[in-house]
Amino acid sequence: MATQQAAASSLSFDSLAALGAHALEVAKKTKASWCDVRLALVEREELSVRNGEVSALEQDEQAGFGVRVMLDGCWGFASGYDLTEEEVRRVAGVAVALAKAGRRAGPGRHQWADEPAWRDRWSSTWLIDPFTVPLDRKLDVLLRADAILRQKPEITSTSCNLSFRRETQTFLSSAGARIDQVVLRSGAGISATAHKGSETQTRSYPAAFGGQFLAVGWELVESLDLVGHAAQCRDEAIELLSAEPCPVGDRDIILSGDQLALQIHESVGHATELDRVQGWEANFAGTSFVDTGKIAGGFRYGSPLVNLVCDATVPGGLATVGYDDDGVRSQRWHVVRDGLFVGYQTSRDVAHVESTAQEGAPDAVGVAAAPRSRGCSRAEGPSHVPIVRISNLSLLPGTWTLDRLIADTEDGIWMAGVKCWSIDQQRLNFQFTCEYGREIKGGKLGRLLKNPTYQGITPQFWGACDAICDVGDWRLWGVPNCGKGQPLQTAEMSHGAAPARFRKQAVGVRG
Amino acid sequence: MLDPERARRLAEHALRLAARAGADEAEVAVEAQDEELNRFTHEHPVQNVLRGTACVAVRVRAGGRQGKASTGTPTEEAVARTVERALAVAKLSPAAELPTLPGAQQHTLRGRGPLRADPEATATAVGSVTDAARAAGCRAAGIHHGVSTLRLLMNSRGLAVHDWDTVAQVSVSAFRDDGAGWACATGDGHTQLDAPAVAARAVDKAVKSRAPRAVPPGRYDVVLEPAAVSSLLLFTASHGFGAQQVLDGCSFLAGRMGEPVFGENISLSDDAFHPMTVGPVFDGEGLPRQRVSLVEKGVARGLVHDQVTAKRSGCASTGHALPQPARDGPQPGNLCLAAGAGGDTQALIGGMKRGLLVTQFHYSNVVEPTKLTLTGMTRNGTFLIENGEIVGAVKNMRYTESLTEALKRVTGVGGDLRLASALFGGWVVVPSLRVEGFGFSSGTEF
Numbered sequence: 001m002a003t004q005q006a007a008a009s010s011l012s013f014d015s016l017a018a019l020g021a022h023a024l025e026v027a028k029k030t031k032a033s034w035c036d037v038r039l040a041l042v043e044r045e046e047l048s049v050r051n052g053e054v055s056a057l058e059q060d061e062q063a064g065f066g067v068r069v070m071l072d073g074c075w076g077f078a079s080g081y082d083l084t085e086e087e088v089r090r091v092a093g094v095a096v097a098l099a100k101a102g103r104r105a106g107p108g109r110h111q112w113a114d115e116p117a118w119r120d121r122w123s124s125t126w127l128i129d130p131f132t133v134p135l136d137r138k139l140d141v142l143l144r145a146d147a148i149l150r151q152k153p154e155i156t157s158t159s160c161n162l163s164f165r166r167e168t169q170t171f172l173s174s175a176g177a178r179i180d181q182v183v184l185r186s187g188a189g190i191s192a193t194a195h196k197g198s199e200t201q202t203r204s205y206p207a208a209f210g211g212q213f214l215a216v217g218w219e220l221v222e223s224l225d226l227v228g229h230a231a232q233c234r235d236e237a238i239e240l241l242s243a244e245p246c247p248v249g250d251r252d253i254i255l256s257g258d259q260l261a262l263q264i265h266e267s268v269g270h271a272t273e274l275d276r277v278q279g280w281e282a283n284f285a286g287t288s289f290v291d292t293g294k295i296a297g298g299f300r301y302g303s304p305l306v307n308l309v310c311d312a313t314v315p316g317g318l319a320t321v322g323y324d325d326d327g328v329r330s331q332r333w334h335v336v337r338d339g340l341f342v343g344y345q346t347s348r349d350v351a352h353v354e355s356t357a358q359e360g361a362p363d364a365v366g367v368a369a370a371p372r373s374r375g376c377s378r379a380e381g382p383s384h385v386p387i388v389r390i391s392n393l394s395l396l397p398g399t400w401t402l403d404r405l406i407a408d409t410e411d412g413i414w415m416a417g418v419k420c421w422s423i424d425q426q427r428l429n430f431q432f433t434c435e436y437g438r439e440i441k442g443g444k445l446g447r448l449l450k451n452p453t454y455q456g457i458t459p460q461f462w463g464a465c466d467a468i469c470d471v472g473d474w475r476l477w478g479v480p481n482c483g484k485g486q487p488l489q490t491a492e493m494s495h496g497a498a499p500a501r502f503r504k505q506a507v508g509v510r511g
Numbered sequence: 512m513l514d515p516e517r518a519r520r521l522a523e524h525a526l527r528l529a530a531r532a533g534a535d536e537a538e539v540a541v542e543a544q545d546e547e548l549n550r551f552t553h554e555h556p557v558q559n560v561l562r563g564t565a566c567v568a569v570r571v572r573a574g575g576r577q578g579k580a581s582t583g584t585p586t587e588e589a590v591a592r593t594v595e596r597a598l599a600v601a602k603l604s605p606a607a608e609l610p611t612l613p614g615a616q617q618h619t620l621r622g623r624g625p626l627r628a629d630p631e632a633t634a635t636a637v638g639s640v641t642d643a644a645r646a647a648g649c650r651a652a653g654i655h656h657g658v659s660t661l662r663l664l665m666n667s668r669g670l671a672v673h674d675w676d677t678v679a680q681v682s683v684s685a686f687r688d689d690g691a692g693w694a695c696a697t698g699d700g701h702t703q704l705d706a707p708a709v710a711a712r713a714v715d716k717a718v719k720s721r722a723p724r725a726v727p728p729g730r731y732d733v734v735l736e737p738a739a740v741s742s743l744l745l746f747t748a749s750h751g752f753g754a755q756q757v758l759d760g761c762s763f764l765a766g767r768m769g770e771p772v773f774g775e776n777i778s779l780s781d782d783a784f785h786p787m788t789v790g791p792v793f794d795g796e797g798l799p800r801q802r803v804s805l806v807e808k809g810v811a812r813g814l815v816h817d818q819v820t821a822k823r824s825g826c827a828s829t830g831h832a833l834p835q836p837a838r839d840g841p842q843p844g845n846l847c848l849a850a851g852a853g854g855d856t857q858a859l860i861g862g863m864k865r866g867l868l869v870t871q872f873h874y875s876n877v878v879e880p881t882k883l884t885l886t887g888m889t890r891n892g893t894f895l896i897e898n899g900e901i902v903g904a905v906k907n908m909r910y911t912e913s914l915t916e917a918l919k920r921v922t923g924v925g926g927d928l929r930l931a932s933a934l935f936g937g938w939v940v941v942p943s944l945r946v947e948g949f950g951f952s953s954g955t956e957f
Contacts, residue, residue, distance in 0.1 A: 062583030101630035429955035
């Protein structure tokens with residue numbers, strides 16, 4: 001069960017809260033309409049074996065705090081790392097000064113949705129605390145998997161990784177909230193790169209770019225059996241060297257769950273962050289085609305089979321928390337119901353926009369007259385300002401089995417494993433390349449295809465979804481490295497998906 | 512903010528503790544950063560931020576085994592705990608043949624101090640941007656940003672160096688109707704950036720890029736502004752010129768050193784001391800960054816090394832180590848593409864019969880590493896050029912193109928060097944380029 005103590009630095013929740021109270025006190029002496037303070041310890045352990053050698057074996061702990069103040073509708077945020085009363089007071093004063101100075105840039109117009117001031121304690125759940133597992137046991141898993149990956153000469157590069165992160169945080173607000181949370185996340189994966197002539201191909205297990213990540217403990221590593229899957233991973237990388245290139249044309253495609261997770265992330269997740277819609281990311285990550293007119297109008301995002309649900313309460317989800325960094329309790333809600341767009345991902349800062357836009361909408365389910373946040377406000381750590389982040393956004397399962405779906409496909413391509421992704425700044429035109437493809441002819445898997453690529457426009461793509469596999473193939477896939485915001489912040493979230501079919505998609509690299 | 516003296520005391524404390532605990536070698540890297548940011552939209556400032564962060568990383572070696580630990584709490588107590596954790600990790604690590612830590616070095620430093628945060632002045636500058644945009648009927652979004660980074664590295668063999676690195680940026684996107692424009696100014700922050708001028712350029716582009724028409728995908732001659740060039744070229748840092756990628760056979764340069772890889776008009780170096788660039792002047796092992804000529808008149812001439820790849824290759828480190836141990840090996844950090852005689856963007860357009868002008872690329876990524884085939888979208892101002900003139904805006908397009916092939920078809924290299932970045936970060940010094948037959952594979956709706 002969760003530790004009740006920020007163990008590594010002997011900081012307790014109560015000592016963090018006592019320090020945080022000084023920030024609230026500083027803000028209270030001003031005309032601040034809101035102040036919150038997050039004090040946290042983030043512990044991290046990274047292990048990596050590359051080409052037979054330990055390339056990373058690191059432990060890190062970062063303690064710090066961030067103070068956010070709203071004054072006349074303007075925000076000020078400042079952070080520090082010296083956990084002393086004097087420093088907390090000084091940094092709170094800086095946050096107040098920033099909020100005051102901000103008015104010179106323009107009128108403060110931030111609206112802040114009312115939410116209950118919770119006093120609670122919450123924790124991720126896990127079976128085996130990864131920070132208590134001996135390092136030699138962790139290294140043994142990586143070294144054994146790596147040795148198998150390197151058994152064939154075509155393999156020129158390998159990478160085997162374990163990653164663990166625990167955040168212990170206390171949140172206090174001027175409204176009286178105090179929320180203590182512990183969030184634990186674990187990740188594991190392997191990959192092999194084969195090279196011959198001018199060809200280089202990589203295959204990963206269980207997913208690319210670091211592997212699978214979940215908000216669980218060491219049991220994730222045990223369940224993945226990296227060693228047991230290394231030979232297949234290696235051999236598939238080698239087989240891809242002599243595979244045919246992905247054909248160019250229009251084909252039915254069946255996407256694996258891990259690839260579909262990234263598709264959900266890029267073409268639905270970011271597109272439905274309401275701060276993007278409002279233009280807050282316009283100079284960096286971009287805006288969104290899902291303007292606020294689309295929520296009242298019943299915009300068709302996908303086929304009637306498509307149901308996309310955010311759930312910050314789902315066990316194991318990387319975005320599963322008790323409360324977000326605005327102090328809002330975690331929720332579950334539809335973003336797309338039966339193919340229609342029905343809800344954004346919001347924070348207390350932008351909730352009023354959704355509330356206004358939904359007035360009169362036929363699908364305005366769950367949105368009260370008073371603006372309420374969906375609880376999507378999260379920061380990378382205490383030194384970052386909270387921004388709207390994608391929740392655990394999942395495609396609900398359908399009724400097919402994968403075998404039956406392949407048998408039902410006359411002329412298509414099975415695509416698996418994330419290799420390359422790119423999407424325009426309004427989240428419409430995307431192009432993805434996968435690690436591994438298999439042609440489907442007459443309902444059977446056929447020849448191997450390298451660099452399987454598909455390109456589309458978001459609503460048309462989701463509109464072409466005509467079959468989704470059932471709960472037996474449905475899994476949560478972790479995205480541990482979602483970048484957004486300036487200064488850039490990394491956030492974690494999961495996307496549940498089972499393989500699904502999309503009719504007549506543009507495949508292959510055109511041009 | 513952590514000052515150099517406090518950082519030095521902490522590092523010496525850590526080295527003493529490591530030696531006392533029996534470490535054969537030890538290294539301490541301290542990094543402290545203050546970041547001031549005003550992020551705004553046309554309606555109002557979204558964020559006014561002053562972030563302070565610090566990190567003390569301790570790397571120890573004992574009996575051929577290495578361990579590393581780090582802390583964000585710069586106190587003697589936390590550093591002592593970090594040394595203990597690093598030693599505990601080392602004990603459990605497999606023994607490995609590791610290059611000896613470098614001894615004392617001669618460093619050339621930037622020698623600048625940190626930037627002074629001035630939220631009132633920053634907010635005033637932001638106000639001038641949003642006012643200018645509003646006056647032109649535009650909406651604007653952007654940042655006014657300044658970062659000061661103190662880096663200190665000391666080791667048990669006598670290496671001791673610290674320096675400040677500063678960077679400041681005003682970046683503005685402007686929107687009017689269906690038009691979008693972007694402009695940016697970047698520098699070391701010790702000279703004030705001209706925020707109104709940046710706003711004026713972004714607004715001008717937004718106005719001109721209204722009512723874009725769709726053009727079919729295909730191959731077009733293009734003029735790429737420096738920001739577009741940067742988002743292509745940065746991939747040669749992560750996927751090309753690092754010695755480990757070449758040794759692993761994953762780089763487009765594998766087996767091609769000494770051969771022509773780009774056109775004769777392309778010369779590329781990594782130069783931390785280029786007058787326009789920013790970033791640290793010593794690497795993750797404390798070695799001075801050397802200027803490395805990577806490509807001379809199209810011919811592959813050099814790679815960047817850390818001590819690990821240098822040992823494998825039988826050469827000396829070029830001072831391009833990331834903080835050690837580095838899973839992905841050394842990387843260039845200051846790519847500089849040599850300026851040509853092509854003048855500015857306007858001059859390059861002047862020589863073009865029909866083609867496209869690209870302001871920025873968005874979300875570029877690697878489709879295939881050995882040919883460096885990239886894909887991404889145009890953004891914030893894409894224009895049709897006919898007979899040397901801009902004749903109108905076009906809707907954004909997706910490019911899918913081999914960078915190595917494209918750099919063989921460069922028909923004009925501008926003289927307009929800029930310090931530029933891209934969505935995934937990094938800095939390069941690049942001019943505008945004119946490229947023949949650049950491949951666009953699909954379009955979008957705006």
